[in-house]
Amino acid sequence: MSDQPIFKSGRPDEGWTAMYGLTDELVSYEDMISPEFFELEREAIFRPAWHYVGRVDRVPKPGMYFTKEIEVLKASILVARDDAQDVRVYHNVCPHRGNKLMWEADASKEVSGRCKTFHCKFHGIQYDTGGKVALLTEKEAWLGNQGKELALAEVPFEVWNGFIFVNLNPGGPKESLREFLGEKYYSGFDGYPFETCSERYFFRANAKANWKTMIDGFSETYHAATTHALPFATQPSENLLMGAEHFGIEGRQRMMIYQDWGEIINFDYEGLTRGFGTGPRIEFPKELKNLPLISNPTQIDNWGSVSHKIWPQMFLQHYNPGWYLTYMMWPLAYNEMRFEVEIFMPEPRNFSDALAQKASLFMFLDAALQDFSLLEATQMGLETRAFNQYPLTDQEILVRAFHKEVYQVVEDYKRERGAEIIGRS
Amino acid sequence: MSERNGAVLPEQFSELNPFVARWNNRGMQNQYAARVSSTMDEMQEFYDAIKPHIPEIKQYLDSKDFAEYSEADRTLGSLVFAWVPVAESVEVFKQPKVPDSKMYWDIVDEPQCF
Numbered sequence: 001m002s003d004q005p006i007f008k009s010g011r012p013d014e015g016w017t018a019m020y021g022l023t024d025e026l027v028s029y030e031d032m033i034s035p036e037f038f039e040l041e042r043e044a045i046f047r048p049a050w051h052y053v054g055r056v057d058r059v060p061k062p063g064m065y066f067t068k069e070i071e072v073l074k075a076s077i078l079v080a081r082d083d084a085q086d087v088r089v090y091h092n093v094c095p096h097r098g099n100k101l102m103w104e105a106d107a108s109k110e111v112s113g114r115c116k117t118f119h120c121k122f123h124g125i126q127y128d129t130g131g132k133v134a135l136l137t138e139k140e141a142w143l144g145n146q147g148k149e150l151a152l153a154e155v156p157f158e159v160w161n162g163f164i165f166v167n168l169n170p171g172g173p174k175e176s177l178r179e180f181l182g183e184k185y186y187s188g189f190d191g192y193p194f195e196t197c198s199e200r201y202f203f204r205a206n207a208k209a210n211w212k213t214m215i216d217g218f219s220e221t222y223h224a225a226t227t228h229a230l231p232f233a234t235q236p237s238e239n240l241l242m243g244a245e246h247f248g249i250e251g252r253q254r255m256m257i258y259q260d261w262g263e264i265i266n267f268d269y270e271g272l273t274r275g276f277g278t279g280p281r282i283e284f285p286k287e288l289k290n291l292p293l294i295s296n297p298t299q300i301d302n303w304g305s306v307s308h309k310i311w312p313q314m315f316l317q318h319y320n321p322g323w324y325l326t327y328m329m330w331p332l333a334y335n336e337m338r339f340e341v342e343i344f345m346p347e348p349r350n351f352s353d354a355l356a357q358k359a360s361l362f363m364f365l366d367a368a369l370q371d372f373s374l375l376e377a378t379q380m381g382l383e384t385r386a387f388n389q390y391p392l393t394d395q396e397i398l399v400r401a402f403h404k405e406v407y408q409v410v411e412d413y414k415r416e417r418g419a420e421i422i423g424r425s
Numbered sequence: 426m427s428e429r430n431g432a433v434l435p436e437q438f439s440e441l442n443p444f445v446a447r448w449n450n451r452g453m454q455n456q457y458a459a460r461v462s463s464t465m466d467e468m469q470e471f472y473d474a475i476k477p478h479i480p481e482i483k484q485y486l487d488s489k490d491f492a493e494y495s496e497a498d499r500t501l502g503s504l505v506f507a508w509v510p511v512a513e514s515v516e517v518f519k520q521p522k523v524p525d526s527k528m529y530w531d532i533v534d535e536p537q538c539f
Contacts, residue, residue, distance in 0.1 A: 202534035230524075231517045269512035272479045351486035351502055354538040358453065359509045365457075365530055366513060366523050373526035 010245045010298065016397040020249050022404070026389035031406050032210035033383045038334035044413030045312045045406065046072045048174045050158070050165040050181075052314050052326065053077055055342075056087055057162060057195060058112070063129055066112035067092050067102050071338075072331045073168045077155060078102055078118070082129035087159060089166055090131055090152040094120040101127075101152075118152070127152055161189050163316075163326075181310070182251040188294030193287050197323055197344035201361060203368075204340050209375035211313060211331040212406070214339055217371050218307065218315055218327065219398035220244065221258045227370050231277060231363065233266040240395065246298055247397050252311035252405060254398050257296065260304035260320050274352065275359025277367050278304060279319045282356045285346055288322025309398065311405075322346075335379055339372065434504070435485070435497045438478065441504065444471055448507045449500050454532040456503075460510040461521045461529070472515045475508045491539040499539055 012019045031037050053068040058079070065080035076092035078101060092101050099122040100107050117126035117134045126135035131152035139147065156167045158177040167173040178186040207214070217223070225234040225241035234241055248255040263281055265271045274281050295306045295318055307317040315327035328340040343361060348354040392400045433442055448471055450456045460468065482505055486498060494502070514521055 199536040200534060201532075201536070204531045204533055205528055207528070231513075267512075267516045268476070269509065269516055272476070273509060275509070348538055351491075351538075352483045354502070355483065355505060355509075358506050361535075362453065362457070362509045362513065365453075365532075366510075366518075369523045369526045369529065372528065373523070 011243075011394070015394045016247050017394050017400065020247075020397060020401065022397065022400055024391070026391055027400060027403055028389050029382050029403070030388075031403060031410075032212050032379070033334070033385075035334045037410065038210075038331070040410045040413060041331070041406070042072055044410045046331070048167075048169045049312050050167050050173070050177050052310070052328065053089075053157075053164050053166050054079055055162050055194075055200075055344075056159055056164060057198065057200070059087065061114065063116055064112075064114045065102065065118075065129075067110045068166075069108065069110055070168065070330070075155075075168050076100055077166055078152070079157075079164060080118075080129050084130070087157070087164065088129065088131065089155040089157040089164065091155055093153065094122065094125065095150045095152065096120065096125055097122055125150065160186065161192065162194050182253060184250050184294060185253050185308075185310070189292050192292050192295075193285075194324065194344070196285055196288055197346050199345040199347055199357070201343040201345070202340070203343075203365060204338060205372060206332070206336065206338050207372055207375045208336050209379035210335055211329040211337040212402070213375045213378050214327075214329045214337060214372070215309065215313065215315075215402060216399045217375065219254070219256070219309065219402060220396050221256065222393075222395050223371075227374065228277065228367050231266060231270075231367075232261075233264075243395050245300065245303075248297065249398075249401055254309040254401065255295070256307045256309075256398060257298075257300065258304050259300065260302045269359070273359035274356035275361075275363060277360070277363040279321075279323055279364075280345070280353070280356035280360045281321075282353050283349075284321040284323070288346065289320075291318055309402070335383070341368065433497055434501050435495070437485070438482065438501060441474060441478065441501075444474060444504065445500060447471075448511075449503055450507050451503050452532070453506075453535055454530075456507040457510050457529065457532070459507060460514055463511075463521060465514070465520065468511045468515055468521070471508065472511050475504065476512075479505060479508075494539045502539055 017024065051070060054066055058066055059081040062081050062083045062085060065078060068077040068079065070077060078090045078092035080088050080090070082088045094101050099120055101118055101120055102111055103109065104111050117128055119126050124137040125133065128134040131154065133148055133150045136142070136147045156173050158165050160177055165177055221244045222240060222242050224232060242261065244256045244258045246257040261278065270276055291303070291306060295308070296303055303320060305317060305319045307315055309315055313329045316324065318324045323343070323345045325341060325343045330338045330340065332338055345357050348357055433439065434445065448459060450459050482501060486502055489498065518524060
């Protein structure tokens with residue numbers, strides 16, 4: 001690759017930062033290195049939020065289920081298809097003695113499968129897929145109706161374009177998913193055939209870094225020319241080589257588009273497999289290419305990828321010619337996170353398709369490792385407090401906007417709680 | 426394990442049989458693990474042996490539906506999947522691991538194509 005910008009940026013004359021009403025002030029990352037700040041985030045950001053836990057396609061038939069661990073809220077979720085064909089979401093906890101219900105070998109690990117009843121490993125009580133007692137052991141020993149009235153606790157959830165979101169706010173959701181996402185996002189994807197990408201890959205890795213380090217990493221594209229110099233074969237340059245074409249801010253949701261960087265075969269294995277770091281270059285069902293307006297507001301023909309950042313810790317990203325992925329950055333502690341990647345591809349028609357898919361995913365995993373390995377270095381660097389404030393470029397508008405929002409939400413929470421505490425006394 | 430590793434390839438690819446024992450790993454997690462636990466010399470040998478056959482393997486396997494695959498066909502397909510991370514090491518990184526990285530993925534789920 002030559003030392004030329006690979007596409008002309010769609011940058012507005014005043015720059016993205018000014019266009020979105022932000023300034024060039026230096027940014028503090030105290031929000032990534034303070035244990036106290038993390039405890040506030042848990043309550044202010046994660047408690048009231050809606051969280052994506054999986055797609056409905058994972059439970060197509062009655063009795064199918066999967067569990068989801070949400071450590072930041074100390075929750076274990078059980079998603080199931082009941083016998084009446086409806087999706088149900090429960091706390092994955094037996095209402096008898098509080099034992100975790102569905103798990104195998106290691107109770108901290110997620111499981112999935114299909115069963116007629118959920119069977120507690122402690123006293124053998126079984127619950128049907130509708131959450132009611134199906135088999136009560138030691139029936140005579142129960143006092144009054146307490147045994148037969150046992151039922152799994154339901155978790156509020158909503159299904160949005162096949163994506164299941166749960167809400168764990170005590171006392172119920174503060175706002176509907178429609179209000180949480182905002183009308184444009186809530187209805188903006190209607191009709192897009194996400195379900196056509198029926199092949200699911202799921203990858204996971206932990207890092208000793210704050211959850212926002214990874215979000216920041218995926219909130220700009222131009223690091224790719226350095227972090228992924230291999231395999232993109234870029235050379236050090238003062239030009240913007242891999243910048244984004246468009247940045248969008250819509251309430252708390254953010255988006256970014258970059259153009260198709262072209263079919264550049266730098267290595268033999270790319271040509272042989274038709275797999276590339278940006279995905280397989282094979283024929284896809286046509287309808288997948290036609291993105292909804294919200295994903296391509298400027299109607300660019302040669303879009304390469306469109307990344308939506310959904311508040312607080314989710315990405316939903318389309319890749320040319322129409323596969324997509326989700327990222328979840330789950331916090332475990334102020335300096336520890338679990339990164340989850342779900343990749344959805346259309347069914348391969350033949351071996352060549354399958355090879356192109358698997359090859360592109362091996363490359364994707366190696367590229368993501370390059371990103372991922374940086375995070376611990378970032379966390380360590382920030383924690384030295386060598387600097388208290390940092391500059392951001394115009395291409396890092398979404399990093400700037402995200403931290404501003406995080407600080408704001410935590411401030412608002414502190415003010416409300418302060419008012420509450422004063423009101424009580 | 427021994428039975429699977431003893432599997433042979435379809436007749437016309439029999440010259441690749443010596444690579445089956447070491448490289449017939451099913452699933453991305455095992456295919457990746459084989460790469461990071463191999464030396465560059467071992468990978469170079471496997472890389473060189475498979476590479477010229479890939480167009481022919483694609484043509485051969487593309488002529489069948491996944492449901493029609495024999496065990497030998499599945500072995501052949503897996504061998505090519507296992508070749509991909511090896512090719513990345515040989516062509517791009519020149520070492521078994523991604524430079525500047527210590528961790529790797531937990532590959533929890535992937536479609537079984539065949």
